[in-house]
Amino acid sequence: xxxxxxxxxxxxxxxxxxxxxxxxxxxxxxxxxxxxxxxxxxxxxxxxxxxxxxxxxxxxxxxxxxxxxxxxxxxxxxxxxxxxxxxxxxxxxxxxxxxxxxxxxxxxxxxxxxxxxxxxxxxxxxxxxxxxxxxxxxxxxxxxxxxxxxxxxxxxxxxxxxxxxxxxxxxxxxxxxxxxxxxxxxxxxxxxxxxxxxxxxxxxxxxxxxxxxxxxx
Ligand code: AP5
Ligand code: MG
Numbered sequence: 487x488x489x490x491x492x493x494x495x496x497x498x499x500x501x502x503x504x505x506x507x508x509x510x511x512x513x514x515x516x517x518x519x520x521x522x523x524x525x526x527x528x529x530x531x532x533x534x535x536x537x538x539x540x541x542x543x544x545x546x547x548x549x550x551x552x553x554x555x556x557x558x559x560x561x562x563x564x565x566x567x568x569x570x571x572x573x574x575x576x577x578x579x580x581x582x583x584x585x586x587x588x589x590x591x592x593x594x595x596x597x598x599x600x601x602x603x604x605x606x607x608x609x610x611x612x613x614x615x616x617x618x619x620x621x622x623x624x625x626x627x628x629x630x631x632x633x634x635x636x637x638x639x640x641x642x643x644x645x646x647x648x649x650x651x652x653x654x655x656x657x658x659x660x661x662x663x664x665x666x667x668x669x670x671x672x673x674x675x676x677x678x679x680x681x682x683x684x685x686x687x688x689x690x691x692x693x694x695x696x697x698x699x700x701x702x703x
């Protein structure tokens with residue numbers, strides 16, 4: 487199964503992709519995570535992408551398409567992939583259709599997560615992540631069960647993203663509305679779009695996605 491999670495910054499794509507890995511034995515492919523890893527490693531690609539990400543703009547299509555193509559070539563260990571944060575432009579969506587067709591595969595579903603812009607800013611400003619395993623948290627909506635200790639791996643180190651401040655979030659939202667939103671229509675025309683209310687609490691969104699994928703919503 488190949489799924490796309492589509493939604494603005496802070497919609498909960500990463501949170502739900504992590505849950506889907508468990509629920510459906512899928513492997514998450516996040517272009518945001520791949521790019522941040524390249525920035526942290528100081529590779530040439532990371533140097534090209536870092537400034538763009540800090541401004542909240544989109545990295546060039548050929549770079550992210552290359553990352554996904556390379557990763558699809560390596561194959562998956564599970565039942566398929568969840569694409570988190572890719573595609574984000576029509577050119578990326580067309581490239582994905584081509585990449586999958588070359589491999590005799592097809593996209594099964596695109597889940598659009600709908601969240602109001604004001605809620606997104608609040609979610610992003612309060613976000614932090616385990617520095618060791620990447621588990622995501624929020625100051626108000628998802629705190630570790632034991633304060634200061636990661637639920638998943640027990641680490642006590644947490645990080646906040648450099649692009650998680652109000653000014654950059656506004657630019658990321660602008661990029662979403664201008665460049666990514668047209669994908670909703672693109673996938674609706676293909677009959678693949680499933681929209682869920684991303685304003686509900688995390689467990690409810692998880693169940694709504696499950697129902698949408700099983701065709702019972
Ligand atoms: P990327 O890493 O993809 O960031 P994004 O799209 O801006 O989305 P986020 O990761 O901020 O949000 P999310 O939807 O994953 O939400 P999360 O689950 O963390 O991209 C970063 C940058 O990389 C881009 O700006 C661009 O420069 C570049 N890039 C990446 N891919 C690219 C591409 N394909 N093309 C070009 N450039 C690309 O949740 C957010 C917070 O809310 C968390 O704290 C979470 O705990 C909390 N939360 C989640 N769900 C709920 C809920 N239901 N209720 C309450 N709180 C919730
Ligand atoms: Mg994310």
